Amino acid sequence: MSELRSIAAERDAADPLREMRDRFDLDDGVTYLDGNSLGALPRNVSARVADVIEREWGRLRIRSWAESGWWDAPQRVGDRLAPLLGAPPGTVVVGDSTSMNIFRALVAGLRMNPGRTEIVVDRTTFPTDGYIAQSVARLTGATIKPVAPDEIAPSENTAVVLLNHVDYRTGRRHDLPGLTASAQRAGARIVWDLSHSAGVMPIELERNNVDLAVGCTYKYLNGGPGAPAYFYVRSDLIAGLDQPLAGWCSHTDPFAMDPEYRPASGIAKARGGTPEILSLLALDAALDVWSDVDLAQVRQKALSLTEFFVRCVRELTSVECVTPLDENRGGQISLSCPNADKVMAELIARDVVGDFRPPDMLRFGFAPLYIRYADAVRAAEALAEVLR
Amino acid sequence: MSELRSIAAERDAADPLREMRDRFDLDDGVTYLDGNSLGALPRNVSARVADVIEREWGRLRIRSWAESGWWDAPQRVGDRLAPLLGAPPGTVVVGDSTSMNIFRALVAGLRMNPGRTEIVVDRTTFPTDGYIAQSVARLTGATIKPVAPDEIAPSENTAVVLLNHVDYRTGRRHDLPGLTASAQRAGARIVWDLSHSAGVMPIELERNNVDLAVGCTYKYLNGGPGAPAYFYVRSDLIAGLDQPLAGWCSHTDPFAMDPEYRPASGIAKARGGTPEILSLLALDAALDVWSDVDLAQVRQKALSLTEFFVRCVRELTSVECVTPLDENRGGQISLSCPNADKVMAELIARDVVGDFRPPDMLRFGFAPLYIRYADAVRAAEALAEVLR
Numbered sequence: 001m002s003e004l005r006s007i008a009a010e011r012d013a014a015d016p017l018r019e020m021r022d023r024f025d026l027d028d029g030v031t032y033l034d035g036n037s038l039g040a041l042p043r044n045v046s047a048r049v050a051d052v053i054e055r056e057w058g059r060l061r062i063r064s065w066a067e068s069g070w071w072d073a074p075q076r077v078g079d080r081l082a083p084l085l086g087a088p089p090g091t092v093v094v095g096d097s098t099s100m101n102i103f104r105a106l107v108a109g110l111r112m113n114p115g116r117t118e119i120v121v122d123r124t125t126f127p128t129d130g131y132i133a134q135s136v137a138r139l140t141g142a143t144i145k146p147v148a149p150d151e152i153a154p155s156e157n158t159a160v161v162l163l164n165h166v167d168y169r170t171g172r173r174h175d176l177p178g179l180t181a182s183a184q185r186a187g188a189r190i191v192w193d194l195s196h197s198a199g200v201m202p203i204e205l206e207r208n209n210v211d212l213a214v215g216c217t218y219k220y221l222n223g224g225p226g227a228p229a230y231f232y233v234r235s236d237l238i239a240g241l242d243q244p245l246a247g248w249c250s251h252t253d254p255f256a257m258d259p260e261y262r263p264a265s266g267i268a269k270a271r272g273g274t275p276e277i278l279s280l281l282a283l284d285a286a287l288d289v290w291s292d293v294d295l296a297q298v299r300q301k302a303l304s305l306t307e308f309f310v311r312c313v314r315e316l317t318s319v320e321c322v323t324p325l326d327e328n329r330g331g332q333i334s335l336s337c338p339n340a341d342k343v344m345a346e347l348i349a350r351d352v353v354g355d356f357r358p359p360d361m362l363r364f365g366f367a368p369l370y371i372r373y374a375d376a377v378r379a380a381e382a383l384a385e386v387l388r
Numbered sequence: 389m390s391e392l393r394s395i396a397a398e399r400d401a402a403d404p405l406r407e408m409r410d411r412f413d414l415d416d417g418v419t420y421l422d423g424n425s426l427g428a429l430p431r432n433v434s435a436r437v438a439d440v441i442e443r444e445w446g447r448l449r450i451r452s453w454a455e456s457g458w459w460d461a462p463q464r465v466g467d468r469l470a471p472l473l474g475a476p477p478g479t480v481v482v483g484d485s486t487s488m489n490i491f492r493a494l495v496a497g498l499r500m501n502p503g504r505t506e507i508v509v510d511r512t513t514f515p516t517d518g519y520i521a522q523s524v525a526r527l528t529g530a531t532i533k534p535v536a537p538d539e540i541a542p543s544e545n546t547a548v549v550l551l552n553h554v555d556y557r558t559g560r561r562h563d564l565p566g567l568t569a570s571a572q573r574a575g576a577r578i579v580w581d582l583s584h585s586a587g588v589m590p591i592e593l594e595r596n597n598v599d600l601a602v603g604c605t606y607k608y609l610n611g612g613p614g615a616p617a618y619f620y621v622r623s624d625l626i627a628g629l630d631q632p633l634a635g636w637c638s639h640t641d642p643f644a645m646d647p648e649y650r651p652a653s654g655i656a657k658a659r660g661g662t663p664e665i666l667s668l669l670a671l672d673a674a675l676d677v678w679s680d681v682d683l684a685q686v687r688q689k690a691l692s693l694t695e696f697f698v699r700c701v702r703e704l705t706s707v708e709c710v711t712p713l714d715e716n717r718g719g720q721i722s723l724s725c726p727n728a729d730k731v732m733a734e735l736i737a738r739d740v741v742g743d744f745r746p747p748d749m750l751r752f753g754f755a756p757l758y759i760r761y762a763d764a765v766r767a768a769e770a771l772a773e774v775l776r
Contacts, residue, residue: 025446034450041446049441049666050434057613058413058429062422062741070613099635099661100488105529123647128636128661131649135632139495139527146647169645216662225445225458225665244523247487256746257557259511259534261519273487273516274604276667277613278437334510353450358644 004312004380008373011308012351016297023289024222031352031375031382036196036332036365039222039286048285049232049278070277074249075268077280080232080287084221084295085194086204086212087232093267094217094283095275098195098229099128100245101214102162104270105231106136107244109160109189112237116159120145120152126168129193134164149174154186161188165203166196169357170321171195171332177208184209195219200302200331200368202295205232212237220331220367225282231270238267247273289369301368302331308373309333309364312380317387322361335362337351337387346386352379392693392700392768396761399696404685410759411677412610419740419770424584424720424753427610427674436673437666454476458665458710462637463656465668466618468675472609472683473582473601474592474688475620481655482605482671483663486583487516488633489602490550492658493619494524497548497577497600500625504547508533508540508576514556517581521550537562542574549576553591556583559711559720561585565596572597575616583607588690588719588756590683593620600625606720606753611671619658626655635661677757689756690719697721697754700768705775710749723750725775734774740767 001009013019025041026032032040056064065071078092085092085249096104106119121133123146130146137144142159147161161183166173176192183190189211194203199220205213213232214337217223233241241263249271252264310321310333322334337343337360344356354364364379365371389397393469400406413429414420420428444452453459466480473480484492509521511534518534525532530547537551549571554561564580571578577599582591587608593601601620605611623631629651636642637659640652651657698721700711710722725731725748732744742752752767753759 025442027447032449038445038450038453040449041441046438046441046446049437053429053434053437053612053670054413058425059415061420061428062426062612062743065426096484096488097635097661097663100633101483103633126636127639127642127647130641130647131634131636134649135634139632218662219617219756224441225452226662226668227666228664229661244486244527245491246519246523247485248514248519251515251519254515257515259515259518261515261522273485273617274606274614275485276616276664278615278670279664279667280614282441353451377776386514 004315004377007270015301017301017368020293022133024370026370029351031378033145033352033354033364033366033371033379035367035371036219036363037355038225039219039367040370042222042286042289044288045224045282046114051280052278052281067258073277073280073284074271074275075289077284078267080284081230083259084198084203084231084290084304086202086206088206088235088387090267091235091238092230092232093270094230094280095228096272098193098214098216099132100272101229101231102129102132102193103136104243104245105191105212105214106133106160107140108241109191110140110142112189112240113159114163116157117142118145118155118158119160120147120154120161122149122150123147124167124169125164126195129162129164137238149179152179152182154183154188156187158186158188160191162191162193164193164196166330168196169334171329171334173328173330180208180210196332197330201299210234217283222281222286222289223267224286226279227283228280233267233270241269243270245272247271249273249275267372293369298368299383302366303327304333305366305368305371305373305376306333307377309366309380311382312377316380316384319383331368333364336360337362343386347382350382352382389721392765396765399761402630403689405689405756408681409760412758414758417739419766421740421742421752421754421759421763421767423755423759424499424607424751425743426613427607427755428758430610430674430677432676433673437670440666440669461665461668461672462659462663465672465675466655468672472586472591472678473620474590474594476594476623478655479623479626480618480620481658482618482668483616484637484660486581486602486604487520487618489619489658490517490520490581491524492631492633493579493600493602494521494548494550496629497579498528498530499630500577500628501547504545505530506533506543506545506547508535508542508546508549510551512535512537512555512557513533514583517550517552538568540567540570542571542576544575546574548579550579550581552581552584554718554720556584557722557749559717559722561716561718568596568598568746584720585718589687605671609676610677612667612674615671616664616668616677621655621658621693624736629657631658631674633660635659637661637663686756690754691715693754693756693759693761693764694719694721697752697764697768700765701771704768704772707771707775719754719756721752724748725750731774735770738770740770
């Protein structure tokens with residue numbers, strides 16, 4: 001056995017999270033390093049969704065909105081997500097896509113800052129964030145200022161700052177506490193997109209006084225393809241929240257069918273229209289996985305696994321690592337190499353699954369609940385083989 | 389056997405759609421007349437969703453976005469819905485809730501009519517339509533004019549008219565061809581909400597030159613709880629469509645991760661963020677039910693069933709029918725009676741399931757694919773029993 005394989009075997013044996021892998025449906029023949037894009041399937045999801053379809057929909061039908069808890073599920077599942085985000089109960093609601101929630105958050109943020117008209121947006125952001133910010137700017141008359149996250153320099157005209165916690169391309173983690181404080185010192189509101197950090201590290205939204213946050217649930221949270229996004233509002237801002245996509249589910253008394261809009265008093269006021277129950281309850285089941293997980297262990301393993309992968313890559317290849325090797329990363333390593341699209345296709349043909357992002361980026365996600373040190377070695381060995 | 393029961397037995401035996409009921413999972417002990425709120429479960433849905441979860445997500449994982457057709461599903465399922473709406477291929481896309489799509493449609497409609505600032509809204513509408521219209525008005529500076537659908541009287545300042553095809557409370561069907569022509573004669577765009585008519589009658593969007601339409605899929609279309617909504621754009625308007633909730637899935641080359649937004653050329657430009665795949669593919673399976681259904685037969689049966697139910701109610705009770713008894717209705721009958729909330733609770737306790745809408749409305753939905761004339765008699769008999 002190679003030295004790297006021996007080290008991996010030792011670390012896997014000593015891993016306090018090693019038994020978590022059994023909660024997922026995985027093939028040992030595939031090294032799945034794309035959990036930063038679509039998380040693996042938790043074993044309990046299929047039975048739960050079958051019950052939702054066959055019994056809750058099939059037998060109880062309309063009664064399930066009350067009796068099976070469908071109506072309150074956006075808040076209930078939000079409360080289950082809250083500990084993963086460092087958020088108190090009653091501050092997170094689940095529903096709609098991340099794009100819709102960014103729209104919701106930016107307009108709400110602008111309305112918290114009347115008189116200010118600038119939206120500062122991470123210029124390296126996942127594109128949808130930028131597209132939606134442009135759309136909000138057109139509708140509200142706001143202007144967009146694209147900046148690198150470390151240089152946000154909010155002005156006295158900055159209403160709201162939209163940043164990604166971990167960059168989808170480089171895997172770099174931005175300084176959430178520092179940038180939040182910096183935005184707020186200038187009187188701006190901050191919106192964090194946590195899509196690439198939730199589930200791979202503790203987030204601590206409340207401790208860091210974050211105003212608003214959004215994120216998807218289908219990456220490290222394993223909620224399934226296109227699982228609904230979440231929306232976080234700091235407790236003291238909920239009463240004044242004024243959001244633009246407030247459908248009937250956000251009304252204080254929805255079944256009164258009141259022609260006049262009167263928002264719910266709690267986080268339900270951030271809801272939209274009727275939630276997509278099958279996707280929402282698949283996520284609910286997927287969150288069972290986290291019931292007894294220590295996020296400090298998750299963070300430690302994410303750092304250790306990614307560091308070990310980079311060590312393997314450096315010993316076996318000469319490919320460049322783009323992701324920061326201090327602690328400013330999440331669970332993803334991005335490598336830059338020529339013909340990265342073809343290299344990734346070859347890796348996938350060898351059952352090592354990461355993904356490619358233009359122009360030259362290989363991305364590998366290390367979901368700490370189910371990825372092993374042995375997977376890191378195998379991926380690096382396959383990469384070396386492809387590059388030879 | 390009572391005369392009404394004899395008539396029902398004859399009509400059920402002669403019903404050309406009688407075998408369709410076998411496609412649904414129903415208890416013969418329950419008279420389910422709430423399919424206008426949540427359609428019954430088609431038998432094939434559960435196995436399809438299990439396959440999506442266990443094989444497409446569980447085994448293929450990220451590859452399913454391409455190999456299992458997840459990426460194109462919003463357009464593909466839209467094309468499957470199109471014949472039910474009288475829409476040509478490439479004009480319907482599925483995703484997000486009806487509320488989000490009303491937002492999308494109203495802003496897009498305003499942008500088709502620059503210089504005009506008035507939105508005319510059905511004042512009897514399902515509340516979410518009105519709430520969302522108010523939100524659009526605040527963001528765009530438009531004004532709202534609430535009117536009864538028969539009195540829309542669009543002016544030279546009317547940009548867009550939003551109407552419900554069938555009213556959720558009264559079950560009344562509005563004149564889609566006539567009101568469309570009337571709005572367009574005044575230079576306004578029209579948006580139809582088809583939530584309570586699709587699946588119970590032919591719609592003929594293209595033949596009637598409708599500009600934009602939206603609707604939910606969880607009522608007569610049986611897509612499951614909160615199944616995603618659809619958005620229709622008339623073919624010649626797609627090139628100019630300018631919608632406000634354009635997430636990354638609406639980009640012409642989404643995986644280029646282009647910081648600049650460039651919309652797709654076809655109906656994909658009406659997409660938003662990542663679609664909720666489990667709910668979307670449950671709908672896809674549910675649409676199998678319609679593959680060989682003649683919508684003219686569906687329409688005929690909806691009229692005949694509802695007429696027969698009203699006849700039974702009149703023979704057995706003195707409750708007032710609110711729904712028009714000419715052809716201006718869909719598949720729903722609304723009765724007005726004192727203490728309607730308590731009456732409905734008693735009916736449900738007798739396994740006759742309709743619903744209550746304030747202040748005094750009993751609603752009964754007659755989904756022509758699975759409701760029988762015998763169900764109409766039974767519901768009327770139970771109502772008479774409760775009222776005695």
